[in-house]
Amino acid sequence: MISANNVTLRIGKKALFEDVNIKFTEGNCYGLIGANGAGKSTFLKILSGELDSTNGDIAVTPGQRLSFLKQDHFQYDEYTVLDTVIMGNARLYEIMKEKDAIYAKEDFSDEDGIRASELEAEFADMDGWEAESDAATLLNGLGIETDLHYSVMKDLLGAQKVKVLLAQALFGNPDILLLDEPTNHLDLDAIAWLEEFLINFNNTVIVVSHDRYFLNKVCTHTADIDYAKIQLYAGNYDFWYESSQLLIRQMKEANKKKEEKIKELQEFISRFSANASKSKQATSRKRALEKIELDEIRPSSRKYPYIDFRPNREIGNEILMVENLSKTIDGVKVLDDITFTLGHNDKIAFVGGNEQAKTLFFKILMGEMEPDEGTFKWGVTTSQAYFPKDNTEEFDNDLTIVDWLTQFSEIKDATYVRGFLGRMLFMISTSPL
Ligand SMILES: Nc1ncnc2c1ncn2[C@@H]1O[C@H](COP(=O)(O)OP(=O)(O)OP(=O)(O)O)[C@@H](O)[C@H]1O
Ligand SMILES: [Mg+2]
Numbered sequence: 001m002i003s004a005n006n007v008t009l010r011i012g013k014k015a016l017f018e019d020v021n022i023k024f025t026e027g028n029c030y031g032l033i034g035a036n037g038a039g040k041s042t043f044l045k046i047l048s049g050e051l052d053s054t055n056g057d058i059a060v061t062p063g064q065r066l067s068f069l070k071q072d073h074f075q076y077d078e079y080t081v082l083d084t085v086i087m088g089n090a091r092l093y094e095i096m097k098e099k100d101a102i103y104a105k106e107d108f109s110d111e112d113g114i115r116a117s118e119l120e121a122e123f124a125d126m127d128g129w130e131a132e133s134d135a136a137t138l139l140n141g142l143g144i145e146t147d148l149h150y151s152v153m154k155d156l157l158g159a160q161k162v163k164v165l166l167a168q169a170l171f172g173n174p175d176i177l178l179l180d181e182p183t184n185h186l187d188l189d190a191i192a193w194l195e196e197f198l199i200n201f202n203n204t205v206i207v208v209s210h211d212r213y214f215l216n217k218v219c220t221h222t223a224d225i226d227y228a229k230i231q232l233y234a235g236n237y238d239f240w241y242e243s244s245q246l247l248i249r250q251m252k253e254a255n256k257k258k259e260e261k262i263k264e265l266q267e268f269i270s271r272f273s274a275n276a277s278k279s280k281q282a283t284s285r286k287r288a289l290e291k292i293e294l295d296e297i298r299p300s301s302r303k304y305p306y307i308d309f310r311p312n313r314e315i316g317n318e319i320l321m322v323e324n325l326s327k328t329i330d331g332v333k334v335l336d337d338i339t340f341t342l343g344h345n346d347k348i349a350f351v352g353g354n355e356q357a358k359t360l361f362f363k364i365l366m367g368e369m370e371p372d373e374g375t376f377k378w379g380v381t382t383s384q385a386y387f388p389k390d391n392t393e394e395f396d397n398d399l400t401i402v403d404w405l406t407q408f409s410e411i412k413d414a415t416y417v418r419g420f421l422g423r424m425l426f427m428i429s430t431s432p433l
Contacts, residue, residue: 001025002047002066002176002204004230007056009039009046016042017053018228024176029198029205031215031237034225035302040208043225044068044178047206064175065089069166069182077154081144081164084153085135088171092131095123131172138167141197142190143353159185159355170197179207183214188351212237226301244300251295258292265289306423317344318379320365325374327360334360338374359389401426 003023009016016039024030032040045051047058048068060066067088076084087093099119102112123129136149142163153161162185169177183191191214198205198218206223209215215222215237222233222240233240265285272278320342327335334357342348350358363369365376366386378384388394397404406417 001061001064002206003059004043004047005056005059007046007053007058009042009051010054015228017046017230020056020228020230022223022230022232024204024206026175026204027202028220029201029207029218030221030223030232031219031240032206032208032223032225033215033237033240035300038225039228040225041180043230044180044206044208048178060176065172066176066178067169067171067174068178068180069169070180076165076168078152080150080152081139081156082132082135082149084164085139085167085171086131088168088174089126089131092123092126092128092172095119095126095128096131099123126172135167135171138170139164141193142167143187143193157355159187162186163190166194174203176204177201177206179205179209181208181210183209183211187353187355189353224300227298248297248299251297255294255297258294262289262292265292303425305425308423312383313381315344315381316379318377319343319346319382320376320378322376323374325361325364325371325376327364327369327372329356329360335364335371362386362388 001023004020007020008018020043032043034040042051046053048066049058050068076087079087083093086096099116102108102116102119105112127134136146139149140146144160144163144167148156148160153164156164162182166179166182166186169179182194186194195214195217198207205218207215207218217236219236220234222235222237224231224233224240224244233243235243265288268285269282269289273282275282322341323339325335325338326333334354338361350361352358360369364371366384395404399407401421402414402417405421406412406414409417409420411417
């Protein structure tokens with residue numbers, strides 16, 4: 001069990017958390033939700049002890065081990081994949097390294113012998129002999145093949161690194177598992193694997209995610225951060241949404257009833273307070289009136305972007321035709337004889353383990369690369385827009401956000417572009433527009 005007791009965190013003058021009391025217990029999976037910047041990552045750091053709160057404290061059941069999947073993906077660049085996973089259990093890793101150092105000595109003293117046997121005992125207690133095979137099983141489950149287990153982390157692709165760090169967090173069956181946006185950069189297979197893992201995991205899990213399908217599948221509880229407080233709901237994301245909406249509806253109805261009562265009492269008082277025979281009743285109604293308090297309704301402070309996607313013109317029946325398209329990169333046939341026709345109302349998701357193949361295919365469709373064989377044709381009534389996976393190049397300039405976006409706007413007017421940015425939640429007051 002892990003709990004936060006009267007936790008307050010101030011950053012500058014602003015309280016990010018104010019007197020938060022919450023308890024997370026065994027066997028439950030808690031989804032920690034809230035708007036961008038509400039403090040989800042910060043709260044996980046407080047729970048893990050990485051960050052001290054201004055007031056209050058965190059209590060963990062003595063002897064319980066906590067592990068944490070963070071968003072820093074570069075910390076282990078110099079270590080091998082297998083070592084990185086085993087480091088998830090810090091004490092076990094320490095023992096292994098100390099043992100190795102002793103056995104590597106040329107002049108092995110009596111003291112070394114005693115120390116080595118102590119370490120061996122502790123190592124055996126912790127099922128140390130299983131460590132490598134346990135780590136390998138986790139990695140294979142996440143789709144990191146055995147030939148990568150001895151590579152160093154910096155040679156891995158971004159998505160592979162996330163999987164290794166996830167395996168590190170899961171390694172050695174921690175009692176409390178903190179996960180900060182674990183599904184980012186994971187493919188569908190790895191997400192499905194993680195969902196199964198978390199559903200079968202019997203200890204405490206606290207997970208931050210913006211993916212409500214994932215939250216619905218794995219969470220038994222939902223903890224909502226808003227207005228510097230954390231509200232706990234016993235249910236998944238959909239349950240939180242329904243019950244928080246219901247709560248607001250109930251409060252509104254209760255307020256409406258109270259307002260009617262207030263009006264009734266006020267009418268009675270103003271009619272009869274001058275009337276000697278009724279003045280006693282008027283006084284008691286005044287008292288009743290003073291006792292009625294309206295509930296303060298504070299709906300979620302979340303804001304959602306407004307996306308208005310309207311085509312410039314009606315499109316015809318011919319949208320996209322791809323015929324016998326193939327492409328070989330560095331001797332590997334990445335795309336092999338692809339043929340399909342995209343229809344009028346189709347929306348297609350391209351899925352699959354090979355990242356390179358999908359990106360390559362999109363680059364070909366956008367004319368950035370040529371196919372070796374085959375053809376594709378966009379319908380004459382269509383226009384295309386492309387959101388590339390790696391968009392760092394797009395921002396390699398000193399333009400302001402407004403100027404940058406104006407390049408892509410048909411209407412070259414700063415007010416129009418600012419309005420558009422506002423709908424996507426770029427606030428004029430907070431962004432260097
Ligand atoms: N060390 C710090 N100094 C100043 N401000 C900070 C610091 N750490 C976090 N913040 C601020 O605290 C707020 C909460 O940040 P946090 O990263 O916890 O949000 P989050 O809920 O995880 O958001 P997201 O959904 O975008 O990941 C933000 O406004 C952030 O700018
Ligand atoms: Mg965060």
